[in-house]
Amino acid sequence: MTKSKLCPICKRTRSEEHSPFCSARCKDRDLMRWFGNGYAVPGREAAPEEIAGEIVREERD
Numbered sequence: 001m002t003k004s005k006l007c008p009i010c011k012r013t014r015s016e017e018h019s020p021f022c023s024a025r026c027k028d029r030d031l032m033r034w035f036g037n038g039y040a041v042p043g044r045e046a047a048p049e050e051i052a053g054e055i056v057r058e059e060r061d
């Protein structure tokens with residue numbers, strides 16, 4: 001894992017200060033990528049029926 005110290009965002013040499021990224025900018029981009037996944041990737045949010053089903057199942061038990 002430590003043989004090549006590259007920023008996972010832009011693949012440049014990472015810096016000690018912003019490890020594992022090369023800069024604060026890439027750190028922010030990584031965060032934004034995770035936040036973006038919350039609503040940008042289709043088919044990953046829980047369907048209302050799914051949530052309702054969980055509640056019903058709990059009540060039956």
Ligand SMILES: [Zn+2]
Pocket residue numbers: 007008009010011012021022023026
């Ligand atoms: Zn970078």
